[in-house]
Amino acid sequence: MDAERETGGPSGAYRERASRLHGAVLWTSGRRPVGGAVLPDGCTDLIWGAGRLLVAGPDTRPHMAEGGPGTCFTGLRFAPGQGPAVFGVPARDLRDRRVPLADLWPGARVRELTGRLAAAGAPGRLLEEIAAARVREAADRLPPGRAGRSARSAAITRALAQGRSVAETADGVQLGVRQLHRYCLDAFGYGPKTLARVLRLVRALELARAGVPYAEVAARAGYADQAHLAREVRSLAGVPLGSLLVPG
Structure with missing residues (x-):
């Protein structure tokens, strides 16, 4: 079983585990307090919550967490350097930003994924599948030597x-x-x-x-x-x- 870390008490706790996508971490949080700060860690995240897909870029300063108490979020946090293969843009374009995925990917694709995630019983698994497919596609497009x-x-x-x-x-x-x-x-x-x-x-x-x-x-x-x-x-x-x- 994947190692899991939990903070914040038994109800609405923050939990994370190693993702099936190598190097990434899958996290869930049923309690994102207003005023909670996300600290710089060199990572980028793909986040599902409140009916939308959001990309969190690499931070150089604390970023205030979105959503009020009780809002549930599921996210896939990519290892430093891993995000560009998933999102298709240089990481510098996302620095200190929170961007709707629809700004980076075709709108029709994002709407289809949003519908699937809304109906999914385990959105984290679907996030992993989405990201893994993008990593494979990026690897297939690389020329020899890259x-x-x-x-x-x-x-x-x-x-x-x-x-x-x-x-x-x-x-x-x-x-x-x-x-x-x-x-x-x-x-x-x-x-x-x-x-x-x-x-x-x-x-x-x-x-x-x-x-x-x-x-x-x-x-x-x-x-x-x-x-x-x-x-x-x-x-x-x-x-x-x-x-x-x-x-x-």
Whole structure:
């Protein structure tokens, strides 16, 4: 059985599990409180809720969650670099945006999918099928020599998450520094330096939520010191680290 994470209590909780689409996460939430903030994580999402399909682009700042209390959402969160193959546009076109899927795909196709999702007993499974089909179509359209794009995106994400410099990361994926920057804009929505900051924030939050002391969080996540950690969290999340650790 897929590993599942739950927060927010037994009723209307947020739940997520590894998707059948490699690298993605399927999540559901019956409680999206007004004022709840979605933090930068390098990912893009395909979201079903309130009778519509919405695309959430990669964020560089906190984004206020849509929908009032009791609104149910199901989403498929793609790994950093995975979204463009699904949505058919460079990630930079979606940065810090929430876009109706009908703005990216043919309207007739989106209306057909909306009808199917409205009737589906398990919309998450259908979202996975939709995304998987798009990934296959994108792979089939790639010319020879481009089939390794998803592997390259994963390698970039891994290197930056491990604290490698931009130059080291570029060398590791056989790109020049400028080429890497252009690649990252298309694949992730922002350049490698910003991607590294976002990935470091994700790591810091994982450690802090696991109860690791702040000074150790700073050292293990790659910050210069605890003050650097505090500045970066406030810059990207808009609030102090302690505010992000209060149970939902």
